Amino acid sequence: MRVMEVEILEERADSLRFILRNSFPAFANALRRGMLADVPVMAIEDAIFLENTSVMYDEILAHRLGLVPLKTDLDAYVPREECDCKSELGCAKCTASFVLEAEATDRTITVYSNDLKAATEIVPTSDKIPIVKLAPGQKVKLEAYARLGRGSEHAKWQAASVAAYRYMPKVTLRPENLSNPEDVIKCCPTRVYASDSTRKIFIKNELDCILCNACVEQAVPSDPKKGPPIEIKGDETTFLFHIESTGALPPKRILREAGNILIKKAETMTALVGAEQK
Ligand SMILES: [Zn+2]
Numbered sequence: 001m002r003v004m005e006v007e008i009l010e011e012r013a014d015s016l017r018f019i020l021r022n023s024f025p026a027f028a029n030a031l032r033r034g035m036l037a038d039v040p041v042m043a044i045e046d047a048i049f050l051e052n053t054s055v056m057y058d059e060i061l062a063h064r065l066g067l068v069p070l071k072t073d074l075d076a077y078v079p080r081e082e083c084d085c086k087s088e089l090g091c092a093k094c095t096a097s098f099v100l101e102a103e104a105t106d107r108t109i110t111v112y113s114n115d116l117k118a119a120t121e122i123v124p125t126s127d128k129i130p131i132v133k134l135a136p137g138q139k140v141k142l143e144a145y146a147r148l149g150r151g152s153e154h155a156k157w158q159a160a161s162v163a164a165y166r167y168m169p170k171v172t173l174r175p176e177n178l179s180n181p182e183d184v185i186k187c188c189p190t191r192v193y194a195s196d197s198t199r200k201i202f203i204k205n206e207l208d209c210i211l212c213n214a215c216v217e218q219a220v221p222s223d224p225k226k227g228p229p230i231e232i233k234g235d236e237t238t239f240l241f242h243i244e245s246t247g248a249l250p251p252k253r254i255l256r257e258a259g260n261i262l263i264k265k266a267e268t269m270t271a272l273v274g275a276e277q278k
Pocket of ligand 1: 080083084085086087090091092093094095
């Protein structure tokens with residue numbers, strides 16, 4: 001098999017698009033699942049309520065706190081189950097703590113994620129996530145503890161909000177045998193085709209093709225004997241990936257971690273098989 005290659009198409013602070021070449025569907029899917037379910041990130045797991053006179057039950061409020069994405073420093077923390085503290089609420093190596101204290105006096109207020117005061121450098125990815133509304137006289141006072149976890153355990157620990165791929169599209173266009181280029185240009189939902197002063201139709205954005213085959217169904221050949229005017233194929237060795245991060249980790253780090261997790265799993269497997277042979 002040829003060596004796999006990765007080409008980054010677009011990298012932003014919270015999203016990544018890349019092409020994976022010389023691979024196969026099982027590997028692409030393992031990578032996708034790893035990014036969604038296995039890459040650890042921080043999320044609030046324990047909350048201790050000292051006071052809560054809001055309209056929300058402690059449990060609902062705790063659930064909402066858990067869903068606030070936190071900027072994660074993977075190198076500074078260990079998973080609690082691997083930590084030597086063996087403590088229920090963790091220690092500084094495995095746990096980041098917060099306090100939240102808010103009270104509405106003369107008007108209704110909204111408590112936002114930036115009201116979570118962090119004791120460490122682990123902070124919410126956004127300041128403007130609403131947590132609860134408080135009417136005059138209502139008060140919330142709590143402590144919250146975040147730890148590393150995985151998406152397979154609970155969606156609040158999912159590093160990637162999106163990790164998806166599709167086969168690399170290969171569009172073959174024979175304009176000389178196409179009688180209705182305007183219809184084809186119009187029917188494509190992702191605007192793969194275009195026309196200009198010299199050409200009635202040409203392929204403008206092949207990578208945007210989502211293999212929906214709308215153009216193939218729409219295309220009417222000038223001469224049916226000459227074969228189809230448009231053919232669409234997906235290359236099963238090349239994958240177009242799109243990743244979006246919750247903000248907890250940079251998308252490239254999510255990809256690297258998923259790769260490392262696959263390596264570890266393979267090594268574990270090899271060791272197990274090796275031990276069997278002895
Ligand atoms: Zn610990």
